[in-house]
Amino acid sequence: xxxxxxxxxxxxxxxxxxxxxxxxxxxxxxxxxxxxxxxxxxxxxxxxxxxxxxxxxxxxxxxxxxxxxxxxxxxxxxxxxxxxxxxxxxxxxxxxxxxxxxxxxxxxxxxxxxxxxxxxxxxxxxxxxxxxxxxxxxxxxxxxxxxxxxxxxxxxxxxxxxxxxxxxxxxxxxxxxxxxxxxxxxxxxxxxxxxxxxxxxxxxxxxxxxxxxxxxxxxxxxxxxxxxxxxxxxxxxxxxxxxxxxxxxxxxxxxxxxxxxxxxxxxxxxxxxxxxxxxxxxxxxxxxxxxxxxxxxxxxxxxxxxxxxxxxxxxxxxxxxxxxxxxxxxxxxxxxxxxxxxxxxxxxxxxxxxx
Amino acid sequence: xxxxxxxxxxxxxxxxxxxxxxxxxxxxxxxxxxxxxxxxxxxxxxxxxxxxxxxxxxxxxxxxxxxxxxxxxxxxxxxxxxxxxxxxxxxxxxxxxxxxxxxxxxxxxxxxxxxxxxxxxxxxxxxxxxxxxxxxxxxxxxxxxxxxxxxxxxxxxxxxxxxxxxxxxxxxxxxxxxxxxxxxxxxxxxxxxxxxxxxxxxxxxxxxxxxxxxxxxxxxxxxxxxxxxxxxxxxxxxxxxxxxx
Numbered sequence: 001x002x003x004x005x006x007x008x009x010x011x012x013x014x015x016x017x018x019x020x021x022x023x024x025x026x027x028x029x030x031x032x033x034x035x036x037x038x039x040x041x042x043x044x045x046x047x048x049x050x051x052x053x054x055x056x057x058x059x060x061x062x063x064x065x066x067x068x069x070x071x072x073x074x075x076x077x078x079x080x081x082x083x084x085x086x087x088x089x090x091x092x093x094x095x096x097x098x099x100x101x102x103x104x105x106x107x108x109x110x111x112x113x114x115x116x117x118x119x120x121x122x123x124x125x126x127x128x129x130x131x132x133x134x135x136x137x138x139x140x141x142x143x144x145x146x147x148x149x150x151x152x153x154x155x156x157x158x159x160x161x162x163x164x165x166x167x168x169x170x171x172x173x174x175x176x177x178x179x180x181x182x183x184x185x186x187x188x189x190x191x192x193x194x195x196x197x198x199x200x201x202x203x204x205x206x207x208x209x210x211x212x213x214x215x216x217x218x219x220x221x222x223x224x225x226x227x228x229x230x231x232x233x234x235x236x237x238x239x240x241x242x243x244x245x246x247x248x249x250x251x252x253x254x255x256x257x258x259x260x261x262x263x264x265x266x267x268x269x270x271x272x273x274x275x276x277x278x279x280x281x282x283x284x285x286x287x288x289x290x291x292x293x294x295x296x297x298x299x300x301x302x303x304x305x306x307x308x309x310x311x312x313x314x315x316x317x318x319x320x321x322x323x324x325x326x327x328x329x330x331x332x333x334x335x336x337x338x339x340x341x342x343x344x345x346x347x348x349x350x351x352x353x354x355x
Numbered sequence: 356x357x358x359x360x361x362x363x364x365x366x367x368x369x370x371x372x373x374x375x376x377x378x379x380x381x382x383x384x385x386x387x388x389x390x391x392x393x394x395x396x397x398x399x400x401x402x403x404x405x406x407x408x409x410x411x412x413x414x415x416x417x418x419x420x421x422x423x424x425x426x427x428x429x430x431x432x433x434x435x436x437x438x439x440x441x442x443x444x445x446x447x448x449x450x451x452x453x454x455x456x457x458x459x460x461x462x463x464x465x466x467x468x469x470x471x472x473x474x475x476x477x478x479x480x481x482x483x484x485x486x487x488x489x490x491x492x493x494x495x496x497x498x499x500x501x502x503x504x505x506x507x508x509x510x511x512x513x514x515x516x517x518x519x520x521x522x523x524x525x526x527x528x529x530x531x532x533x534x535x536x537x538x539x540x541x542x543x544x545x546x547x548x549x550x551x552x553x554x555x556x557x558x559x560x561x562x563x564x565x566x567x568x569x570x571x572x573x574x575x576x577x578x579x580x581x582x583x584x585x586x587x588x589x590x591x592x593x594x595x596x597x598x599x600x
Contacts, residue, residue: 049471051470051471072473072474072475073473074473075470075471075472075473076472076473080468080471080472082464082467082468082471083464084464085464086464086465086467086468086471087465087468088465088468088469088483089462089465089487089562090483090486090487090560090562091562092562099472100472100473103472103473103474103478131565132561132562132565133562134562134565135565148472158471
């Protein structure tokens with residue numbers, strides 16, 4: 001557990017970076033500090049590994065004031081991912097990843113074998129090991145940065161805008177990987193971002209900070225979306241707020257529409273669902289095709305499952321030519337579909353208090 | 356050229372002396388400049404003083420320095436040590452600025468990363484800052500080495516000047532061939548030293564000389580962990596699809 005106890009940071013000249021911050025970050029949580037630039041989010045995070053010293057108050061890790069721990073010792077136990085990866089340009093990928101292990105006193109061979117494991121964990125091919133950072137793309141560099149932070153298996157991982165310098169496609173990929181990694185390694189992750197979407201996607205706890213380092217809300221993503229505590233939080237989450245909320249409901253209880261039995265020609269007449277349209281399932285090849293009345297084929301989009309979110313189901317329905325997405329009920333051949341009417345109950349109640 | 360061919364023994368001895376008198380000060384200069392740079396690199400006031408002193412030293416004419424040093428440190432006027440010390444001072448003065456600049460040029464995010472990962476300041480200086488300063492330092496060292504090779508000859512005026520003695524002798528005897536011989540060998544020495552240092556720097560900085568451009572090299576990014584394989588089949592679960600909240 002990382003605890004901020006009435007932490008403030010002000011600079012000579014009176015600039016306040018952090019104002020009386022109280023925050024409890026539970027062990028194993030993915031906590032995101034989010035806010036516009038100048039809100040003290042990076043400053044706050046850097047207090048955890050003593051790269052910034054608070055002007056007043058203290059930061060504790062499992063009850064111990066970090067100011068009482070030698071800075072170098074403290075930092076060796078905390079992984080750190082920087083915005084631009086911050087790799088050492090004079091070291092190969094492998095030796096970059098092995099950095100912390102070497103600092104901890106492991107032999108070169110031991111550190112490198114650990115480094116290979118860490119590279120594998122973040123999806124870096126072993127053939128990359130001998131390259132230098134300048135030979136890598138931005139996304140690859142960031143991956144190396146994550147591997148380097150994780151190599152020594154620290155219980156805490158700090159990430160400073162880790163994905164903001166890579167292109168959107170790579171960012172998404174890295175976000176998904178970090179999410180997946182976290183589901184496996186269960187570190188205490190503290191991440192800083194200015195991107196509320198990223199915060200809502202990745203975090204299970206979100207701290208919204210306003211300029212001057214004032215904490216406006218510290219809650220789960222759902223609560224931030226549905227019950228923004230202040231005007232400031234509302235303005236941060238206002239975009240797509242209604243849509244985003246659909247991500248918190250799944251199709252577990254959706255009333256699906258059963259598909260009619262196939263006819264003699266193997267085609268399913270959709271009937272009232274989409275008059276004149278037919279569906280051809282090709283289980284052997286895992287293909288499904290919608291046929292319009294004149295026989296023109298439309299490939300069906302990905303099928304949805306019970307565990308999927310209403311948001312992704314709605315997207316699938318909207319993308320379908322018959323406004324229906326095939327539903328897989330734990331089997332390999334869809335026996336039902338989800339229509340806009342099936343989703344209506346979820347859409348109707350709007351953004352409300354979850355309580 | 357005649358003189359060179361007729362007196363290979365003497366030419367060789369003078370060449371060795373010349374090399375000794377120019378290489379030792381270069382090495383001393385690099386070492387001193389590095390120590391000064393690494394220790395005082397981020398102390399602005401000390402830096403300003405060092406830079407000012409270095410500039411001042413560099414403006415002192417070499418001959419004057421050769422003559423003054425014995426009275427300061429008590430050596431004989433003909434002691435080669437005078438030349439070594441004087442040239443070491445020049446080399447240090449020339450290189451200390453280079454070291455400061457080279458250390459300044461290390462990217463801030465790299466220093467930030469080093470600090471965050473748990474490098475102590477001293478360790479960072481040696482294992483991060485220093486290697487990254489090698490390339491610019493080598494460039495400065497080439498200039499210092501070549502400068503030293505030419506400055507050594509001035510020492511001939513006080514009797515310690517390696518190949519410079521050929522200039523003095525050739526001038527006194529009105530024997531241009533001897534002067535030419537000195538010029539040729541000094542030029543060759545300067546070129547060889549320059550290339551040697553450049554080569555050494557290249558060996559020491561492999562990361563600056565890799566071949567492949569980003570994105571072209573083999574072994575590209577592997578598919579992400581935890582992502583479903585993207586197949587061409589439309590009936591497929593969306594469990595792992597992108598899902599912004």
